[in-house]
Structures are given as C-alpha cells and as structure tokens.
Amino acid sequence: MRPLVWAAGLLAFVGWSSGALGADLAVTGAIARQPTNWTAIAMFAGFVAITLWITGAAARQTRTVSDFYTGGGISGFQNGLAMAGDYCSAASFLGITSQIFNDGYDGLIYAIGFLVGWPIVLFLVAEKLRNLGRYTFADVASYRFLQGPVRSFSAGSTLLVVSFYLIAQMVGAGQLIQLLFGLPYLYAIVVVGGLMMVYVLFGGMRATSWVQIIKAVMLLCGATFLVLGVMAHVGFSFEALFARAVEVKTRVALESGLTPAEAAAKGRAIMGPGGFIKDPISALSFGFALMLGTAGLPHILMRFFTVPDAREARKSILWATVWIGYFYALTFILGFGAIVMISFNPDYVDAGGLLRGGNNMAVMHLAHAVGGNLFLGFISAVAFATILAVVAGLTLSAASAISHDIYASVIHKGVADPKKELRVSRITTVLLGIASIVLGVVFEKQNVAFMVSLAFALAASGNFPVLVMSLLWKGCTTKGAAWGGSIGLLSAFGLTVVSPVIWVAVFHFDRAIFPYSSPALFSVPIAFLAIWAISLLDRSPRAAIDREGYPAQRLRSETGIDVHGASLH
Amino acid sequence: MSSVHDSALEARIAADPRYVALVRDRQRFSWILTAITVITYSSFISLIAFDKPFMARPIGGGTISMAVVLGVAMLIGTVAISAVYVWRANGEYDARLAALLSELAA
Numbered sequence: 156m157r158p159l160v161w162a163a164g165l166l167a168f169v170g171w172s173s174g175a176l177g178a179d180l181a182v183t184g185a186i187a188r189q190p191t192n193w194t195a196i197a198m199f200a201g202f203v204a205i206t207l208w209i210t211g212a213a214a215r216q217t218r219t220v221s222d223f224y225t226g227g228g229i230s231g232f233q234n235g236l237a238m239a240g241d242y243c244s245a246a247s248f249l250g251i252t253s254q255i256f257n258d259g260y261d262g263l264i265y266a267i268g269f270l271v272g273w274p275i276v277l278f279l280v281a282e283k284l285r286n287l288g289r290y291t292f293a294d295v296a297s298y299r300f301l302q303g304p305v306r307s308f309s310a311g312s313t314l315l316v317v318s319f320y321l322i323a324q325m326v327g328a329g330q331l332i333q334l335l336f337g338l339p340y341l342y343a344i345v346v347v348g349g350l351m352m353v354y355v356l357f358g359g360m361r362a363t364s365w366v367q368i369i370k371a372v373m374l375l376c377g378a379t380f381l382v383l384g385v386m387a388h389v390g391f392s393f394e395a396l397f398a399r400a401v402e403v404k405t406r407v408a409l410e411s412g413l414t415p416a417e418a419a420a421k422g423r424a425i426m427g428p429g430g431f432i433k434d435p436i437s438a439l440s441f442g443f444a445l446m447l448g449t450a451g452l453p454h455i456l457m458r459f460f461t462v463p464d465a466r467e468a469r470k471s472i473l474w475a476t477v478w479i480g481y482f483y484a485l486t487f488i489l490g491f492g493a494i495v496m497i498s499f500n501p502d503y504v505d506a507g508g509l510l511r512g513g514n515n516m517a518v519m520h521l522a523h524a525v526g527g528n529l530f531l532g533f534i535s536a537v538a539f540a541t542i543l544a545v546v547a548g549l550t551l552s553a554a555s556a557i558s559h560d561i562y563a564s565v566i567h568k569g570v571a572d573p574k575k576e577l578r579v580s581r582i583t584t585v586l587l588g589i590a591s592i593v594l595g596v597v598f599e600k601q602n603v604a605f606m607v608s609l610a611f612a613l614a615a616s617g618n619f620p621v622l623v624m625s626l627l628w629k630g631c632t633t634k635g636a637a638w639g640g641s642i643g644l645l646s647a648f649g650l651t652v653v654s655p656v657i658w659v660a661v662f663h664f665d666r667a668i669f670p671y672s673s674p675a676l677f678s679v680p681i682a683f684l685a686i687w688a689i690s691l692l693d694r695s696p697r698a699a700i701d702r703e704g705y706p707a708q709r710l711r712s713e714t715g716i717d718v719h720g721a722s723l724h
Numbered sequence: 725m726s727s728v729h730d731s732a733l734e735a736r737i738a739a740d741p742r743y744v745a746l747v748r749d750r751q752r753f754s755w756i757l758t759a760i761t762v763i764t765y766s767s768f769i770s771l772i773a774f775d776k777p778f779m780a781r782p783i784g785g786g787t788i789s790m791a792v793v794l795g796v797a798m799l800i801g802t803v804a805i806s807a808v809y810v811w812r813a814n815g816e817y818d819a820r821l822a823a824l825l826s827e828l829a830a
Binding site for chain 2: 260263264266267270271273274275277278279282393394397398401423424426427428434435438439442446466469470472473476477480483484487706707709710713714716
C-alpha cells in the first residue's frame with residue numbers, strides 16, 4: 156500500500172508541475188488569467204506535501220471498513236475543527252467578502268443563514284444520530300425499517316446532494332485557480348480531482364479529517380491575521396472602520412457623478428440591508444433551506460461517527476459553531492476592510508470601480524494590501540486547500556453511500572465481506588474522482604451559482620424530514636420514509652427548476668412559474684406531510700413491524716446502550 | 725460502554741420513571757431551544773424584509789447601525805445557545821443517565 160501512495164503522490168505532483176510549466180508557456184495569450192503566481196503555487200505545494208505525508212501515514216492505519224469510514228476516532232474538539240473545515244467553502248470566503256465590498260451589509264445575512272443550522276443539528280439530531288449510527292446517516296434513517304427502500308432513498312439523496320455541491324466546488328476551483336495561480340482551468344480541475352481521490356482512496360476518513368483540520372487552522376489563522384492588519388489600519392476601532400467605509404463609498408458615488416446628497420445616502424446604505432432580500436417569502440425560504448439543509452448534509456452527518464459517543468458529538472457541534480461563527484465574523488470585518496483599503500488603489504480596482512481579476516477578488520487584493528506578495532500567496536494557497544478539503548469530504552460521503560448503503564446493506568443484506576466492501580468503496584472513490592473531473596469540464600461555462608443552494612434545499616427537503624420523523628415519530632413506516640422523502644426531494648428539485656434561478660437564468664424564459672428563489676419553505680412541509688400521510692395510510696404487515704421497533708430504537712437513541720462503537724475497535 | 729444485548733435491562737430502563745423523566749426533560753429543553761432559534765432567525769429575516777429603515781438606523785449618533793448590532797448578536801447568540809445546550813446535556817442530563825444506568829446494571 157505504501158509505495159502506491161507515494162506513486163500516486165508523485166503522479167499528482169508531476170501533473171501539477173507540468174501544469175505549472177504549461178501555464179507559463181501559454182500565459183501570454185490569456186487575458187482573464189492572472190500571471191502565474193509562483194509564491195502561491197509554492198505554498199500550495201507545501202500544503203499538498205504535508206497532506207500527502209499524512210495520507211501516507213493514515214494509509215498504514217486504514218485496514219478495515221471501519222477505519223475507512225470513521226478514521227479510528229478523534230476528539231470532539233478535533234471533529235469540530237474538521238466540520239468547520241468541511242463547511243467553510245472558498246465560495247463563502249471569497250463570495251461573502253466581495254459581496255460586502257460591493258453592497259455592504261448584505262453579506263452578513265448570508266453568513267448568518269449558514270450558521271443558524273448548527274444549533275438545529277445539535278438540538279434535534281446530533282446525539283440520537285451518534286447513538287444509533289455506525290458509518291452513514293442512512294444507518295440511522297433506516298434503523299427500524301426495511302433496509303432496501305430506505306437505504307436506497309438515502310443513498311440516492313446523498314448522491315444527488317453531493318453531485319450538485321461537488322459540481323459547484325469543481326467549477327469554482329477551476330475559475331479560482333485560473334485567477335489566483337494563473338493556471339489553466341483544466342489543470343486546476345485535474346489537480347483537485349486527483350488529489351481528492353488520493354486522500355480518500357488511501358487515507359479514508361483519517362486523512363480527510365486531517366486535511367480538513369489543517370485547512371481550517373490555515374483559514375482561521377490567515378483570516379485572523381488579515382483582520383488584525385485591517386484593524387491596525389483603522390486604529391483598532393470598529394466605529395472608525397465603518398465610518399471610513401461609509402466615507403469611501405460616498406466618495407466613490409460622488410466620483411460616479413451623483414449629487415452630494417445622493418452620494419451621502421449611497422455611502423450610508425452599506426450599513427443597512429440592501430437589495431439582497433427582495434421579497435420576504437424568498438428570504439425566509441432561502442433561510443430555511445440553509446438552516447434545515449445543514450442538518451441533512453450527508454458529508455456533515457457522516458462526521459458524527461468519527462467521535463466515540465454522544466457527549467463528544469455534542470462538543471463537536473459546539474466547536475464547529477464557534478469556529479464557523481468566528482470565521483463569518485471575520486469575513487464581515489474583511490469586507491468592510493476591503494472597502495477602506497483597496498477601493499482607490501488602481502492596482503486592485505479599475506477606472507470603472509470594478510475589482511481587477513474578477514468579481515470575487517476583494518479579499519485577495521486585501522491580502523496583498525495588508526501583507527504583500529507573500530501573504531497573497533498564502534491566502535491563495537488557503538483558498539485552494541479549502542476546496543480540496545470540501546471535495547474530499549463530499550467524495551467520502553458519496554463513496555460510503557454506495558459501498559455501505561447500497562453494496563453492503565441493500566445488495567448483500569448487511570452480510571457483505573468487509574474486505575470486498577472496502578474494495579467497493581475504493582473503486583467508487585476512483586470513479587467519483589473521474590466523474591468530478593468530467594463534470595467540472597462539462598459545466599465550465601454553465602451558470603452554477605444556484606447549485607449550492609439547491610444542494611441545501613434538497614438536503615432540507617429529503618434527508619432532514621426523513622431523519623426527524625424516523626427518530627421522533629413512532630408512527631413513521633418504511634413506505635412513509637422512502638416515499639415521503641422522495642416526494643420532498645422531487646418537489647424541491649421541481650420547484651427549483653421552474654424558479655427564477657433556473658427557469659429564467661439558465662433556460663431564458665421571461666417569467667418563472669414559481670416566483671421564489673428557494674423552494675424550502677414549501678418543499679420541507681410537503682415532505683413532512685407526505686411522510687405523515689403515507690405512514691398513516693400504511694396498513695402493510697411491514698408497517699406493524701416498523702411501529703413495533705420504535706421503543707427499542709428510542710431507548711438506544713436516548714441512552715447509547717449497545718452502541719456498536721463506530722470509532723472503537 | 726455496554727455492548728451486551730440485554731433486553732431485560734432495556735425493559736427495566738424503559739420502565740424506570742427517572743428514565744421517562746430524563747427523556748421528557750431533555751426533549752422539552754431541545755424543542756424550546758429549537759423554537760427560540762427558529763423564531764429569532766425568522767424575526768431577524770422579517771425585520772430585514774419589512775423594516776429596512778429601522779435596520780439602517782445608526783446607533784448613538786455614530787456609524788454603526790442597528791443591522792450590524794443585531795447581525796453580530798445573531799452570530800454570538802447562535803454560539804451561545806449551542807453552548808447552553810451542550811453545557812446542560814453533557815452535565816446534568818448525562819449525569820442523570822449515568823447514575824440511572826449504573827444503578828440498574830448493577
């Protein structure tokens with residue numbers, strides 16, 4: 156196994172370095188692409204070297220299916236960091252800061268939506284999930300039900316959610332790397348797909364956890380340093396930071412030809428909510444998708460089984476909430492810091508007031524303004540590492556859905572040879588790596604902005620209702636869970652297709668059939684209602700078994716007795 | 725951690741009034757906190773949707789607005805409410821459960 160890891164690492168490295176050389180030769184013709192950034196590439200290579208070394212070490216300890224799915228156990232604090240690493244995407248780091256740079260306050264509304272799902276996970280599912288499950292959330296959702304239908308639903312839903320999330324990440328990676336490293340899109344996609352495959356294939360959950368932990372620490376440290384730079388610039392006063400930002404925005408408005416009164420109003424506007432929330436229904440619906448979707452994301456739920464018990468699972472979420480909340484607070488300051496520090500610098504902003512290099516570059520320019528080329532390189536490497544950590548977690552959860560839920564539990568009725576199950580999960584990982592590279596290429600020129608929110612809406616409308624009903628309602632049956640969950644998924648998907656984000660933005664129809672930007676406010680209640688009604692009408696013999704199984708499930712979910720010890724040997 | 729399947733023990737636990745009380749208390753506590761989270765967040769979003777001038781109002785003659793204060797309070801409150809649950813669940817509830825289990829298993 157060990158030589159294989161090094162061979163794969165070498166391959167990735169050769170692919171990467173030939174990519175770098177190719178970019179150097181081709182860079183003259185490209186306009187959107189930045190000049191090849193060797194500092195950033197060197198720092199990223201350092202990150203890759205460390206993570207591959209860890210993967211090598213993890214590979215020696217990844218021998219059983221349990222090792223592969225859970226990584227042999229980590230503490231609640233470590234898992235919290237890994238969850239933060241899994242959750243804080245490059246899109247939110249670059250996107251939220253740039254949104255604040257452009258429009259002010261609105262970026263914070265987005266950030267809060269991503270955070271409020273965590274207490275819901277904690278209150279409703281965390282401890283029960285840990286007490287009942289071993290490797291995937293489907294272990295819990297299907298606990299007392301007929302395995303075939305519920306596992307098939309869970310695995311299908313996992314693959315659907317992961318696909319949309321993954322496509323958005325891959326396309327984002329390609330574009331980002333073009334901008335930050337000056338490498339062509341395809342190289343970036345291949346490097347991300349290839350590395351993620353190596354981490355998961357050889358290191359399983361252990362390597363994935365450590366990639367996420369290292370990335371989280373790098374991201375938090377980098378962002379903290381940047382914030383200190385910004386605060387030093389304004390004399391460590393928040394009032395001064397906001398006042399300067401309003402001044403700058405007013406001056407920008409004046410220079411664009413507005414009257415002084417109009418300009419003053421425009422400057423002040425960054426301190427309050429703007430156009431992000433147009434109608435209250437869309438806003439609430441989007442908010443609910445983020446909030447409840449977090450409690451249904453398969454790659455997040457899978458992280459619960461890396462800790463020994465419910466107690467550590469709760470601690471994991473608390474730490475994840477602390478770090479994610481801290482991260483979003485930092486992005487808020489960074490957005491305003493960018494307004495103050497880069498708005499009038501022609502190196503960062505062109506004559507028309509647009510960010511050089513693309514709409515998402517605010518925090519990158521800020522990094523350069525605060526810490527020069529070296530620090531820009533560091534933050535670029537962090538952004539790339541961020542994508543890698545997120546896609547590795549996604550791939551692992553999709554591979555587990557196929558090997559554990561479909562292969563071992565549905566096809567082999569839970570008595571699969573563990574060696575074969577491990578082999579299936581590794582083959583799946585390779586196929587997923589290839590698929591993600593192909594998808595990244597196919598979707599290069601497509602509008603993928605809606606895909607992350609779609610993934611959240613699907614998770615909120617499929618996995619979340621099924622989990623809650625199977626855990627908390629005695630009357631829930633196999634049919635109710637499998638069909639009701641599928642109806643929730645389909646309605647979320649269908650409503651998204653006919654909503655403005657796809658119907659108008661992608662298919663170019665004049666008017667959307669469903670007027671709101673997110674389906675969750677409707678599709679989540681539809682799912683709950685469907686599960687309830689179908690279970691209630693279910694008079695099959697199996698339904699009686701399902702209901703009879705509730706007290707035993709409940710006892711175990713509350714006490715953790717007879718827990719199989721997912722992370723114990 | 726017990727890994728022996730013992731249905732007699734399970735039945736004793738399930739029938740114990742202290743177990744019933746523990747589950748009821750913990751469940752109620754988690755639903756109350758869930759309701760607080762959902763209601764607070766919905767109110768925050770509604771305030772933004774329906775009363776933008778209120779949110780844009782500066783506080784104490786400075787630049788910092790109501791929206792910034794409430795937004796930061798949302799971030800801190802989210803972490804705080806999670807801490808409250810973990811503190812009580814890992815403290816009081818786990819202690820009650822451990823006491824119950826060690827007595828019944830003996």
